[in-house]
Structures are given as C-alpha cells and as structure tokens.
Amino acid sequence: MLLLIGATVLGFALAPILTTILYKYKILRKAEFDYTLQGERGVKAGTPVMGGLLVIFVVLIITMLFNWDRRYTYVPIGAMAISALLGASDDLLNVFGGKRRLRNVRHSLTLIRVHRKWFMKIWHAVTLPWTAFRELTSIFGSKQDRGIQTHEKLFLQFIAGAITAWWVYSKLGQNWHTLWIPFDGSIDVGWFIIPIIIFFVMFTANAVNIADGLDGLVGGSLIMAFLGLAILSWTEGRTAFTPFNMTVIGALIAYTYFNVKPARFQMGDVGSLGLGTLLAINAIAINKTLLLPLLGFIFYIEIFSVILQVFFRRLLGRRLFKMAPLHHHFELIGWNEEKIVMRFWIIQAFVVIVAVWIALR
Amino acid sequence: MLSSLAEELIDEYFNLPFPGVAGVRCPYFNNTRKRSRGQLRTLVGKGTPKEIVEESKIISTQYHLGIFENDCSVCKQNLTPDDIRKFMIDHDLGIECSGFVSQVLRVHYIESKGVDFARKIYIYPISKFLRYVISILRPIENINVQVLADDRNSTTVNLGEAAAGDIITMLDTHPTKKINHVMLIRDVKDNKIQYVHARTWSSEGRYGHGIMNGTIEIIYPKDNLISQRWTEKNLSGEQNETFLEARRAKVLQIRRVKI
Numbered sequence: 001m002l003l004l005i006g007a008t009v010l011g012f013a014l015a016p017i018l019t020t021i022l023y024k025y026k027i028l029r030k031a032e033f034d035y036t037l038q039g040e041r042g043v044k045a046g047t048p049v050m051g052g053l054l055v056i057f058v059v060l061i062i063t064m065l066f067n068w069d070r071r072y073t074y075v076p077i078g079a080m081a082i083s084a085l086l087g088a089s090d091d092l093l094n095v096f097g098g099k100r101r102l103r104n105v106r107h108s109l110t111l112i113r114v115h116r117k118w119f120m121k122i123w124h125a126v127t128l129p130w131t132a133f134r135e136l137t138s139i140f141g142s143k144q145d146r147g148i149q150t151h152e153k154l155f156l157q158f159i160a161g162a163i164t165a166w167w168v169y170s171k172l173g174q175n176w177h178t179l180w181i182p183f184d185g186s187i188d189v190g191w192f193i194i195p196i197i198i199f200f201v202m203f204t205a206n207a208v209n210i211a212d213g214l215d216g217l218v219g220g221s222l223i224m225a226f227l228g229l230a231i232l233s234w235t236e237g238r239t240a241f242t243p244f245n246m247t248v249i250g251a252l253i254a255y256t257y258f259n260v261k262p263a264r265f266q267m268g269d270v271g272s273l274g275l276g277t278l279l280a281i282n283a284i285a286i287n288k289t290l291l292l293p294l295l296g297f298i299f300y301i302e303i304f305s306v307i308l309q310v311f312f313r314r315l316l317g318r319r320l321f322k323m324a325p326l327h328h329h330f331e332l333i334g335w336n337e338e339k340i341v342m343r344f345w346i347i348q349a350f351v352v353i354v355a356v357w358i359a360l361r
Numbered sequence: 362m363l364s365s366l367a368e369e370l371i372d373e374y375f376n377l378p379f380p381g382v383a384g385v386r387c388p389y390f391n392n393t394r395k396r397s398r399g400q401l402r403t404l405v406g407k408g409t410p411k412e413i414v415e416e417s418k419i420i421s422t423q424y425h426l427g428i429f430e431n432d433c434s435v436c437k438q439n440l441t442p443d444d445i446r447k448f449m450i451d452h453d454l455g456i457e458c459s460g461f462v463s464q465v466l467r468v469h470y471i472e473s474k475g476v477d478f479a480r481k482i483y484i485y486p487i488s489k490f491l492r493y494v495i496s497i498l499r500p501i502e503n504i505n506v507q508v509l510a511d512d513r514n515s516t517t518v519n520l521g522e523a524a525a526g527d528i529i530t531m532l533d534t535h536p537t538k539k540i541n542h543v544m545l546i547r548d549v550k551d552n553k554i555q556y557v558h559a560r561t562w563s564s565e566g567r568y569g570h571g572i573m574n575g576t577i578e579i580i581y582p583k584d585n586l587i588s589q590r591w592t593e594k595n596l597s598g599e600q601n602e603t604f605l606e607a608r609r610a611k612v613l614q615i616r617r618v619k620i
Binding site: 315317319323334 | 400401405407412419422423434498501
C-alpha cells in the first residue's frame with residue numbers, strides 16, 4: 001500500500017515537470033503525420049506524446065529505491081525498460097525524424113541485377129530476407145514512412161521476450177516451467193515455456209500499443225489489469241510481485257488522471273510498449289499466462305480486431321469493421337470518445353473480475 | 362427487362378448513395394495501371410455502390426479531406442456531385458466494366474433464378490490451385506471480360522435474339538495492349554438494344570467518365586453488330602468512342618451467360 005501511495009504521489013509530482021519538458025522540446029503530436037486527427041479528434045494535434053514516460057520513470061524509481069530484488073524485479077524492470085526504449089525511439093523518430101526510404105523486394109531484386117558496384121549487389125542480396133520480412137509485416141501496419149517500422153519493432157520485441165523467457169526458464173526455477181491451465185491445474189511444458197513466453201510478451205506489448213488511441217483508454221484499462229494481477233499475485237502466494245504491481249497501479253493512477261479527455265499528454269509507444277511488456281511478464285511471473293487474454297481483454301480485443309480486419313481485407317476483399325482497431329470503428333459509427341472509453345473500461349473491469357474468479361477456482 | 366433489384370442496383374451506380382448529395386454518377390476505375398493486389402474489392406474497381414460510398418467516407422476521414430461532416434453522417438453542404446466525383450477519381454474509386462456487369466448480373470440471377478452467378482461461373486481450373494482458391498474466396502474480383510466471354514460461361518447469341526441480361530463483349534480492342542470491354546444489355550425493344558456499361562472516353566478528359574447508358578439501333582437486321590447505329594450521349598458514328606472501340610475489337614459478340 002505504501003508503494004501504491006508513493007508511486008501515485010510521485011506520479012502527480014512529476015507530471016507537471018514532464019509536461020513542461022515535453023512542451024519545451026516540442027515532443028508533440030503532429031496533425032500532418034497522423035491521418036486520425038480529423039474533426040473532433042483534431043484538438044489532439046499539439047498534445048505532448050511520450051506521457052507514458054511518467055509511468056515508466058515512477059515504476060523505475062520506486063522499484064529501484066524500495067523494491068529492488070535481483071530475483072524478482074530485476075528482469076521485469078529490464079524488459080520493460082528495453083521495450084520502453086524501443087517505444088521512445090519510435091516516438092522521437094515520429095516527431096523529429098525525416099521520411100525513410102524503404103525498399104520493397106522487387107526493388108531489391110532489380111538492384112541486385114543492375115547495381116554497378118558488386119559489393120552493393122551482395123549487400124542487397126544479403127539483406128533480401130530482411131526486406132521480404134519487412135514487406136510481409138507491412139500488411140499488418142498502416143502505411144507509414146516515419147519512425148521504427150513494424151518489422152524492426154517485432155525484432156526488438158522478440159529480444160525483450162527472449163530475455164524474459166531466459167529469466168523465467170533459467171533463473172526462477174522449476175516451478176516456473178509449468179503452465180497453469182484454467183480449471184485443470186498445471187502441466188509441465190519444460191523448454192516449450194520459452195516460445196510461449198516470447199509469443200505472449202510480443203503479442204501483449206503490441207496489443208497495448210494498438211489500443212492506445214483514445215484519451216484514458218489504455219491507462220484506465222491497465223489499472224484494472226494490474227489490479228487483477230496484484231490480487232492474483234497475493235492469492236497465489238507469489239507475494240514478491242504484489243508490491244511491484246501496486247507500484248504500477250499507483251503510477252497509472254497519476255498518469256490516467258492527466259490523460260483523461262482532454263488529455264494533458266498521451267502515452268506514446270514508450271508507455272504502451274513498455275507497459276504491455278510488463279503486463280505480460282507479471283502475468284507470466286505468477287503463472288497466469290493463459291489468463292492474459294482476459295486480464296488484458298480490451299487490448300486483446302483491439303489487436304484481434306486488427307488481425308481480423310487484415311484477414312477480411314486481404315482474403316475476402318471486404319472490411320469487417322469500418323476501421324481497425326475497434327475503437328476507430330465505434331468512432332466512425334458516431335460514438336463519442338468518452339462513451340467508447342467508459343464502455344471499454346466497464347467491459348475491462350468486468351472481464352478482470354471474471355479472470356480473478358477463474359484463477360481462484 | 363432485368364430484375365427489379367438489378368435495375369435498382371444500376372440506378373444506384375448512376376446515383377451513388379452519398380448522404381446529402383444526389384446525382385453522383387459512379388466514375389470508372391480500372392486497377393490495371395495501379396496493380397493493387399490483395400486489396401479491398403472497392404479499391405480495385407469491383408465494389409458495390411454502398412461499398413464505394415463507405416470507402417469514400419473512410420478515405421475522406423483518414424486523410425482529412427472534408428467530404429463528410431465530422432460525424433460522417435452526411436456530406437458537407439455546398440458540395441456538388443462533380444466535387445464528389447473529382448474526389449473519387451483522385452482517390453482511385455470507381456467501377457470497371459466487368460466489375461459492374463458482374464455485380465449487376467449477380468443480383469439479377471439471384472432474384473430471377475435464385476442462383477449466385479459469381480459462384481457458378483468458371484474462373485480458374487483446380488490445377489492452378491492457389492488461383493482457384495482465391496477465385497472461390499473472391500469471385501467478383503476475379504471475373505474479367507475474358508472469363509465472361511469464355512465458352513464455358515456463356516454462349517453467343519444472334520443479333521435478333523438479344524435480350525436483357527445478355528452481354529456484349531469486345532476482345533482485343535487495342536492494337537498493342539490487351540484491352541477488352543464488356544457491356545450489359547438492359548432492355549431490347551422497338552429494334553433498339555439499350556445497354557449500360559462502365560467506360561472511359563478520351564474526349565471526356567480526366568473527370569468525365571463513368572457509368573453510361575447507350576443504344577444500338579438495329580437498322581440492318583441481317584448484318585452484324587458493328588453495322589448498326591450506336592448512340593451514346595447523343596453521339597453516333599465516329600464521335601461515339603464506344604462504337605470506335607467496338608469497331609477495333611478483334612472479337613465482338615453478344616453472349617448469354619449459362620445459368
């Protein structure tokens with residue numbers, strides 16, 4: 001409880017400072033690079049991004065000062081920091097970076113054939129699989145020529161997931177090699193826990209990132225998700241993670257206070273990727289990996305809406321939703337932002353209660 | 362006559378259901394030059410009127426183009442049909458000839474015979490497995506003029522037997538490029554074949570093309586189609602570019618879909 005209060009107080013204290021810094025260095029959302037800033041959303045142009053730094057800093061400071069434990073908090077904090085760093089780079093490049101020239105496979109093949117310099121031919125041949133990977137992953141992202149691209153994000157998230165998997169598999173002990181199955185106890189999956197962890201870390205980080213599109217949506221939903229984790233870590237006897245989760249909740253309370261509409265700042269990738277990674281790790285750490293789709297229900301619904309939309313678009317030539325992720329669909333059918341956020345919060349709270357109930361059965 | 366729903370659909374292409382603006386005629390768009398792959402069918406010139414309007418709404422919203430009011434429920438005031446057509450043409454929205462004919466025939470045969478024409482038609486052999494699967498998933502996008510003119514899908518019809526629902530196919534209408542065209546017969550009465558098609562005329566410039574009606578007056582019943590009087594936009598003879606295209610075609614036939 002003390003950590004929760006400490007994180008909340010520190011969050012409220014740091015928020016004005018962070019806002020001032022973001023304004024000073026003009027780390028603001030730019031309308032010309034963002035096609036969603038239209039009509040009512042137009043007021044979001046000029047709002048500082050990277051507000052998620054508040055949560056990241058508060059969690060880092062409080063945990064390092066009062067809850068530093070090489071066995072339990074060291075790696076979650078590290079993986080969160082890696083993801084946050086990736087997100088921060090993307091945010092900064094989106095604001096300050098220029099346009100990037102991106103080659104497609106056809107262009108690379110032409111260059112391999114016609115380039116005058118032989119070492120450039122080899123370079124294009126060697127990087128061809130990477131280019132193909134970029135082109136493949138680009139079908140899931142909207143067209144953008146700034147910032148870190150989808151394939152680069154996935155690669156760095158894979159590293160964050162791999163670090164987590166290594167920590168769980170080799171450092172936490174045999175108890176963590178089991179996978180809890182709802183209503184059915186646990187099964188020992190051995191080394192197979194590694195790909196499971198990598199998948200959930202990457203998937204959840206991206207899910208939170210995708211859901212971050214409306215004021216207050218991700219902040220409020222994360223509070224409920226981490227509250228569920230705090231309760232479960234306590235009831236499961238893995239109490240080392242309870243204060244850690246409470247710290248995150250405290251920081252998120254301060255963040256969300258300033259993020260509700262009209263937002264003083266927005267989370268940015270720095271917060272959404274960092275906290276998405278942390279959400280996955282903290283669920284994995286208390287062996288409730290398979291509850292993640294319920295604990296992060298809104299985030300999973302949002303990412304599945306994108307996957308389904310891509311599937312419908314590419315295979316069937318039709319849209320399933322007017323626009324993906326799902327919150328944009330509701331905006332296009334005329335719901336206002338507050339209505340969407342409130343309803344998503346209520347749904348998230350309900351599903352987290354269901355998740356806790358399932359875990360406690 | 363075509364079925365009532367097919368006629369309604371044609372009318373919708375002539376008067377796209379943009380909320381608040383009447384009389385927006387669907388422009389022509391062909392994906393040949395842009396070569397989009399795996400895209401929404403609306404973006405490759407094969408969409409229904411409702412899909413085309415919905416996509417216009419989304420594109421307008423995404424790129425701050427101000428065609429619709431902020432809540433997307435209605436078009437902005439003082440927009441003319443020409444403004445909206447210009448917006449659509451600038452954003453590659455429209456319908457191409459075989460897409461238009463396929464959409465109308467689909468509705469026509471579902472209503473008149475209870476058969477989904479797009480599911481019945483032969484597109485690719487099963488030996489080209491990937492193409493075959495794609496054509497099952499996305500039949501309308503894979504139906505082109507050659508598919509419609511294939512003997513497995515349609516049979517030739519004599520000039521005197523032409524009826525509503527038949528198609529006029531023109532194959533190889535360009536000396537060097539592979540260009541085909543198809544038109545749909547809307548009605549036949551008083552020795553006049555009334556057709557409708559999605560087309561572009563060079564004389565109309567960048568923004569004039571789209572869905573258009575025309576007639577072929579049968580003045581020499583014993584001669585072929587090209588000997589008759591083709592009229593479109595009150596233009597006949599050399600001024601009628603549809604007639605010129607038909608004259609250039611290596612194969613010009615009236616065909617009836619086998620259903």
